[in-house]
Amino acid sequence: MVLEATMICIDNSEWMRNGDYSPSRFQAQSDAVNLICGAKTQSNPENTVGVLTMAGKGLRVLVTPTSDLGKILACMHGLEIGGDMNLAAGIQVAQLALKHRQNKKQQQRIIVFSGSPIKHEKKLLEMIGRKLKKNSVALDIVNFGEEDDGKTEKLEALLTAVNNNDTSHIVHVPAGPSALSDVLISTPIFTGDGEGGSGFAAAAAAAAAGGLSGFEFGVDPNLDPELALALRVSMEEERARQEAAAKKAADEAAKQEKGEGQPSGSQDAAMTENVNTATSEADNKANDLMDDENALLQQALAMSMDDPASSHEARDTDMSDSVADDPELALALQLSVQDSTKDVSSQSDMSKLLADQSFVSSILSSLPGVDPNDQSVKDLLASMQSQSEPQQKDEEKEPKEEEKK
Amino acid sequence: MACLHDHSCEDHDCSADWSLYKHIDISKVTALNEAVPGSVKSVFKAWEQRLSSSEEHLESNEGDPELLVFIPFTSDVKIKSISIVGGAGGTSPSKMRAFINRDGIDFSDAQSMQAIQEWDLAENLQGVLEYQTRYSKFQSVASITLHFPENFGGDTTQIQYIGLKGEATQLRRDVVATIVYELMPNPSDHKAQAEGGGGLSHVE
Numbered sequence: 001m002v003l004e005a006t007m008i009c010i011d012n013s014e015w016m017r018n019g020d021y022s023p024s025r026f027q028a029q030s031d032a033v034n035l036i037c038g039a040k041t042q043s044n045p046e047n048t049v050g051v052l053t054m055a056g057k058g059l060r061v062l063v064t065p066t067s068d069l070g071k072i073l074a075c076m077h078g079l080e081i082g083g084d085m086n087l088a089a090g091i092q093v094a095q096l097a098l099k100h101r102q103n104k105k106q107q108q109r110i111i112v113f114s115g116s117p118i119k120h121e122k123k124l125l126e127m128i129g130r131k132l133k134k135n136s137v138a139l140d141i142v143n144f145g146e147e148d149d150g151k152t153e154k155l156e157a158l159l160t161a162v163n164n165n166d167t168s169h170i171v172h173v174p175a176g177p178s179a180l181s182d183v184l185i186s187t188p189i190f191t192g193d194g195e196g197g198s199g200f201a202a203a204a205a206a207a208a209a210g211g212l213s214g215f216e217f218g219v220d221p222n223l224d225p226e227l228a229l230a231l232r233v234s235m236e237e238e239r240a241r242q243e244a245a246a247k248k249a250a251d252e253a254a255k256q257e258k259g260e261g262q263p264s265g266s267q268d269a270a271m272t273e274n275v276n277t278a279t280s281e282a283d284n285k286a287n288d289l290m291d292d293e294n295a296l297l298q299q300a301l302a303m304s305m306d307d308p309a310s311s312h313e314a315r316d317t318d319m320s321d322s323v324a325d326d327p328e329l330a331l332a333l334q335l336s337v338q339d340s341t342k343d344v345s346s347q348s349d350m351s352k353l354l355a356d357q358s359f360v361s362s363i364l365s366s367l368p369g370v371d372p373n374d375q376s377v378k379d380l381l382a383s384m385q386s387q388s389e390p391q392q393k394d395e396e397k398e399p400k401e402e403e404k405k
Numbered sequence: 406m407a408c409l410h411d412h413s414c415e416d417h418d419c420s421a422d423w424s425l426y427k428h429i430d431i432s433k434v435t436a437l438n439e440a441v442p443g444s445v446k447s448v449f450k451a452w453e454q455r456l457s458s459s460e461e462h463l464e465s466n467e468g469d470p471e472l473l474v475f476i477p478f479t480s481d482v483k484i485k486s487i488s489i490v491g492g493a494g495g496t497s498p499s500k501m502r503a504f505i506n507r508d509g510i511d512f513s514d515a516q517s518m519q520a521i522q523e524w525d526l527a528e529n530l531q532g533v534l535e536y537q538t539r540y541s542k543f544q545s546v547a548s549i550t551l552h553f554p555e556n557f558g559g560d561t562t563q564i565q566y567i568g569l570k571g572e573a574t575q576l577r578r579d580v581v582a583t584i585v586y587e588l589m590p591n592p593s594d595h596k597a598q599a600e601g602g603g604g605l606s607h608v609e
Contacts, residue, residue, distance in 0.1 A: 104509030134438045134469060135511050165442055 001044045002192060005065045005106035007094035008033055008113075013055035013085040015116035015146055020175035025145050026081055028180035029113050032142070035181050036111060037072045039190050042225075048106065050097055051075060054090035055083040055116070061093065065101050085116045091128055095137055108137040111189065114155060115145025122154050129161025138167040140189045144180060420452035425484070425569035430477045437473040437511060440464045440561070445474055448567045455490055455532040455566035462492065463564040470555060470562040472498065473515055475508065476569075477548040484543040484571040486535040489526060491556075492563025497528045498553035501536070506547050515552040528557060532566060545574070 010033060016026035033051065040047045048065035049072055062075040091110060098108040110132070118125075132139055139162040141155050152172065159170045171187045173180055184190055426449045436445035445463045465472045491497025502520035504510055510518070521543075524536045556562040587594075 099511060099513075130466075130469070134466065134471070136437055136442075 003044055003046055003103075003106050004040065004109050005048045005050075005098055005101045005103070006036075006040050006109045006111060007050045007052060007065065007097050008036065008111045009087075009090045009094055010051060010053045010079070011055060011085045011113045011115045011145070012053045012079055012081050013083055013116045014081065015085075016081050018145065021144065021173075021180055025115055026079075029115065029144075030076055030079075031179065032113070032181040032184050033076065034073060035185070036190065037069060041067055041069045043192065046103065046106070048101065048103070050094075052090065052094060052097070053079060054087065055085040056080055057083065059086060059089050059093055061097055064097055084119075085114075087112070087114065087118055088120050088124055088128055091132070091139070095132060095135070098137060099135075108135070109140065110137060111140045111142070113142045113144070114151070117146050117148040118151050118154050120154070122150070122157050125154055125158040126161040129158045132162045133164050136164065138162070138164070140168060141170040142173065142180075142184065142189070143170060144173040144175075147174075422570050423452040423488070423568045425482055425571050425573065426450065428478050428480060428482055428573045429569075430479050433475075433477045435475045436463060438465050438469060438471055440466050448564050449476075450566065452568060455488075455568060458565060464492075464496075465562040468560060470496075470498075470553075470559065471512060472551075472553040472562050472564065473510065473512060474551045474553075474564075474567070475510070475548065476551070476567075477508070478546065478573070480573055480575055481545040481547055482569075482571055482573045483540070484538050484546055484549065484569055485540060486537045486570045487524075487551075488529070488532060488535040488566070488568035488570070489564060490529055490532040490566035490568075491526075492559070492565060493530060495557040495559035496561055496563040497526065497530070497557050497559075498562050498564065499526055499555045499557050500524070500553065501526055502552040502554065503538075504550040504552070505543065507550060508548055510550050510552075515550070516554075520552070532568070535568075535570065543571070 010029060012026065016024065016029065018025050021028040037049045037051075040049050046067065048067045050061065050065035051063050051072060052059065052061040056079075062079075063072055066072065091112065094110045094112075095108075098110070101108070129139070139159070141159060143152060143155050155170060159168055162168045169188045171184060171189060173183045429449050431446055431449065434446050434449070439445055441461065441464065444461050447461050448463050450457075463472065463474070487501070487503075489498065489501065500523065502515070502523045504515070504518065505521050522539055526536070527534060551567070553562055553564070
């Protein structure tokens, strides 16, 4: 969560009319800018972002560094395309705007979108880069659009001149099916300098990577930042526990070879199948959703059962492609009800159990007011068997809502 | 000439004088144009260690000898003199300019602003030279910014030690925390004066 003041330099020259990035280069650029502004303001509430256009009638600072996201997004409307981009002047004006930032404690950063050919000499760019480095201004370059002969070389030279300890980055985005914003999301421009970035950035990254339409955890960080933060933190904690438990599991696997317990073995198999119904990511999301909503349920389960590191083992070992059949599930339930001698890592293990929707539905059926024959629950089971992620996520919400009622 | 004392000066006598480094807010010390970010913190140490070159020193970027060091203090200090130990081979700084109580100075500001005092430095590899300040101007210093524009011809500028001699007051030069603006005077806010009959007419 670095405290940063950022100036974004937009290329609105004639070259931006081209449609090789859908819908047009300019639109793709605007989307990327909007996402960046959101990510920066999310990662630290005191971050400020400003925007300037490099082409058009002339260089124009649209908004000076501010933390008001609405103002920034508003100024992106009604931008006109035209003219020629002036990269050197753009960077220098951005540097000046940052110099006059209100909070001198903020680190300075410039993000440049370069889509049209560069007419400046390499030497000039290197000089500008050195000046930026001297004043400890970081520079991120997004190289898209026109692929000129010397363009990439000039931009790389600029980057080496500016780069101080890897705080500056360059991203080359070729034209293709994926949107500019999607490509940028996974780059250090979004995620910060390897710190792990903000919840927003991580959410967007996960969404893009997993092909999901919504945010991570199904919660919009803008609407409910505390919940999103809580979910993210619990997921990270869980990951840490998983790793710890994985080590335990490795030890236990050694014990298992000595034939510690047949029931444990079959329990493993059953849990393997149960766990297999979703990827670990979706599972974690489900876990967190469930965790938040069914805290009491978890406690009750924790007391009555223990499922051990077997679920972690399942993750570590190759998961077999199998469908969770009910009889095997019932066996698993029985076995887990019996006291196992294995270590319990409690909460996270409960989460693994809860992740299995069929298991949850059996629990739900024992709860008053919830009908397991309900269409939504059935849809859920069907979708789980077909291992479709997005559907599952949506439908996980439904049984949750059902339960609330 | 270690110090201007007439007795043979032992280190421990002098080191007590150069103890202002203890009042520096080390975490907030920054430098511009340093080759290794954060290396500036290593130049503030005890007098005895001023020559130890084992630790890292402050070095500017290749081909650019300018350095700007921002030093905030934990309380207001009075600075009597400054000592700079540079590097060998022409990398010692040759000029020093100081700015008081201003933060966020960068190179263009430093070049255009009038410094509170400027010195011509000599190569001081043994750390025996000190540069006196115009003490009256350095009475309540919350932060000092040192600008080293030139060196003795080296490619980079190296600084191994910056020593400050003076005394620390316990005062803090805080920014005004809350300001209340009155559009219209409200007598109830000024009860003390009203009771004392300070000439305010009673407003119903």
